[in-house]
Amino acid sequence: MKKYQLMAPGPTPVPSEALLAMAQPMIHHRTPQYEALFAEVRAGLKKLFQTQAEVLPLACTGTGAMEAAVINTLSAGDTVALVRAGKFGDRWLEICKAYGVKVIELTAPFGHTVPAARVAEALAANPHLAAVLTQHSESSTGVLHDVRGYAQATRESAAILIVDAVSSLGIADLPMDAWGVDVVVSGSQKGLMLPPGLGFCALGEKAWAKQKTSTLPKYYFNLAEERKCVVKNEAHFTPAVSIVVGLREVLRMLEQEGIANVFKRHDRLARATRAGVEALGLALFCKATPSPALTAVVAPKGVDGEQVVAAYSQTHNITIAGGQGEMKGKVFRLGHMGYAAEFDVIVALAALEQVLADLGQPVDFGAGVRAAQKIFAEKP
Amino acid sequence: MKKYQLMAPGPTPVPSEALLAMAQPMIHHRTPQYEALFAEVRAGLKKLFQTQAEVLPLACTGTGAMEAAVINTLSAGDTVALVRAGKFGDRWLEICKAYGVKVIELTAPFGHTVPAARVAEALAANPHLAAVLTQHSESSTGVLHDVRGYAQATRESAAILIVDAVSSLGIADLPMDAWGVDVVVSGSQKGLMLPPGLGFCALGEKAWAKQKTSTLPKYYFNLAEERKCVVKNEAHFTPAVSIVVGLREVLRMLEQEGIANVFKRHDRLARATRAGVEALGLALFCKATPSPALTAVVAPKGVDGEQVVAAYSQTHNITIAGGQGEMKGKVFRLGHMGYAAEFDVIVALAALEQVLADLGQPVDFGAGVRAAQKIFAEKP
DSSP: OOOOEEOSSSSOOOOHHHHHHHTSOOOOSSSHHHHHHHHHHHHHHHHHHTOSSOEEEESSOHHHHHHHHHHHHOOTTOEEEEEEOSHHHHHHHHHHHHTTOEEEEEEOOTTOOOOHHHHHHHHHHOTTOOEEEEESEETTTTEEOOHHHHHHHHHTSSOEEEEEOTTTTTTSOOOHHHHTOSEEEEESSSTTOOOSOOEEEEEOHHHHHHHHHOOSOOSTTOHHHHHHHHTTTOOSSOOOHHHHHHHHHHHHHHHHHOHHHHHHHHHHHHHHHHHHHHHTTOOBSOOSSBOSSEEEEEOOTTOOHHHHHHHHHHHHOEEOEEOOGGGTTTEEEEEOOSSOOHHHHHHHHHHHHHHHHHTTOOOOTTHHHHHHHHHHHSOO | OOOOEEOSSSSOOOOHHHHHHHTSOOOOSSSHHHHHHHHHHHHHHHHHHTOSSOEEEESSOHHHHHHHHHHHHOOTTOEEEEEEOSHHHHHHHHHHHHTTOEEEEEEOOTTOOOOHHHHHHHHHHOTTOOEEEEESEETTTTEEOOHHHHHHHHHTSSOEEEEEOTTTTTTSOOOHHHHTOSEEEEESSSTTOOOSOOEEEEEOHHHHHHHHHOOSOOSTTOHHHHHHHHTTTOOSSOOOHHHHHHHHHHHHHHHHHOHHHHHHHHHHHHHHHHHHHHHTTOOBSOOSSBOSSEEEEEOOTTOOHHHHHHHHHHHHOEEOEEOOGGGTTTEEEEEOOSSOOHHHHHHHHHHHHHHHHHTTOOOOTTHHHHHHHHHHHSOO
C-alpha cells in the first residue's frame, strides 16, 4: 500500500467535509435554498478577501478570472505596467496582448522580484498608465511579490492595481481594503481547498469607476451584470453549484481556524519545508521573499527536476510539480497550501530523502525531517 | 418527511455513482492519471456528440461555451442569421451584440419555431452570412427547432451552423457529422446529469476553417489552443477536475444504456408528461415540435405560473421552474431530462394534481397519472 498524496502547488487535497458536502443531491440555483447558501458564502468571501467590496464568483478557473479582471477594467489601447517574473506574469502579458492592451514590462529574473520602487518609477514616468498588474504569490518560482508596496505606489496614481491572488488567498495576508488593492483575483483550488472550477474577482470603487469606461468586449465575464445578481444573492448565469456548496464548508473551516492562524500555519509549513530542503543540501530557487504557498527547489546537480517528480510519483505515489516553461527540468515544486498541515510537510521531506537516495544522491537520512521538526517545535 | 426532488429543466439530479466518484480524493491534472481519465472521456464525448471532431471541455457553464463558439469562429462586422424564438435565442443575440457581430433575426413567437425554409431564404438573400445560430432545444419554451433542416440549408452555403445543444445533448438525437452541423455547444448539467461547471464546444472542419480568420479577441476561451492540448489528452488551463471525473461515470452509464435507448427514454418521458398535463385540462405552451427535455405548461386561468412553482416547492419539496423573461407567470416548466425515469414523471404529475387542488383548481385525481401510465404501458 502506497497512500496517494497530492502535494503539488494546486490543485490541493480537498477535505472530506467539502467532498461529502459536494456529494449531496444537486439543488437548483434559482431557489430560496441557493440564496441562503450564497448569502453565507458571500459574507464569508468578503471576510476572506478582507474587503467591503462584493466578491464575484465565476464558473471558471483562475485564468478566466484574470481575463475577467482585465476586460472589465481596461480598454484597447490602454497601457499597463506588468510585474513579470514568472510564468503567471507571462499569463498577464498574454491576456493583455489578446485584447490590445499595451504593456510596459517590469521584469526580474525568475526567482527574483520587482521592488516597489520600480513600480513607483514606472507610474511616475508614465502618468497615463491605466493599471499595474502583478501576481501576489508567483506559483512558478515560489516568490511572494510586494503587493503592499505596489499598492502604496498605485494608490497615489490614476492607475489601479490588479493582483492575481490565485495562490495567496487564504495563504498569505492580503488585506485588500487596508492596503488599497483595487482588484483581487483568485480561484478555488489553492488556499480554498476545493476542486478547480470556481474563479473570483473582487473590485474596489476605483476599479468599478474604470469599469464604467472599459470598452473591451465581454459577455460571460461581464462583472457589472454579475454584481447586480450577487447583491441579490443570485448568479447571473448558472453557477458551479456543487463547488459553491463546498465553498460554504471550507469557509466555515477557515473561519473556525481563524484567518490569522491560517496565515501562521502556512508560514510555519513553508519555513519548515525550506529548512528541510536546505538541510538536505538543496538550494531554494527563490532569491526574494518566499511564498508561503509553495517551495521551488533547484534540482540537484546532474539530476533533471522531472526525474524528482517522477520518483515521487512512481515510487511513493505522491504528486508534486516540476518546473514550468523555461524552468522545466531545473526545479521541482512542493506545495504546502490549503488543506496542508505539519505532518504533510514531514511526509514530503521524508519522501524527498528517499527520492534523493533513489536518484543516487548522497543523503543524510532524517536531516530534512529534523530541520522541519525544529521549526514545528517552536512556540507558535 | 417530504423527499426532495429536483424536476427543473436543469440542473438535473446527479446519479449517486457520479456524486461518489466526484467525492474521491482530488487528483492533479498534469499526471498520467488525468491523461488516462481524459482519454476515456474524450472518446466518450465524441460518441455522444456523434462526431469525429474533438469535443473541447471548458471550465465554464453553457453560456461560456456559447460565447466561445462565437468568438472563435466570427469577426467583428460579420453578419449572422439567428433563429430567435425564446430566451436562449435572446442570449445568442446578446453575445453577438457584445462582440459587434451583426444579426439578421429570424423570429417566431415564443412557443413556435422557425421553419428551415426561412433559414434557406435568409441564406439565399444574404450570401455573405457568416453563420446561422440556433438552439436545438429552446429551454424557455419547450420547443425543439429543426436543426436537421437548418443544417441542410447551411451546408450548401458559406455559412456555418452553430447549435446550442445545452438542453439536447444526450436527450434528442443530434448526429453532428451526419447532419453537417458545424459547431455544437453544450453543458454538463442537463443530459449529462452532472453539476454545472463544464461547457463543451465541438467544431467541424468548416468551423475550424473560419476559426483561422476569426479576429474576435479571446484568451481563456481560445479553442485552437485548447485543441492542441486536448489531442494530447491534456487541458490548456486547469480543468474542472472533479466534474471531469463525474463525466467519466455518466458517459459509462449512457454507453451502457445505449444512446438510441437514451433518446427513446426521453421521448417516452416527454410524451407521458404531455399526455398527463393535457389530461388534467392544461395546455402545452409549445405549438411546434416539442422538446424531449422539458415541458412548458400554460398556467391555468387565474393562476400565476409562479404560484404553481411555489406550491410544488413549499408543499411537496419539489423544484420545478417558472417562466423566464416575458413568459414569467404565464407558464411553468417540468424537466424530464438527464437522470430522469418513468416514475419521476409519475411523481411530477401526481404532484401537479395535488398542486392544482391546493390552488383551488378543479382536478380529476389520477387523470394525469393515468394518461402517463398508458404511454408507459406501450411496447417500447
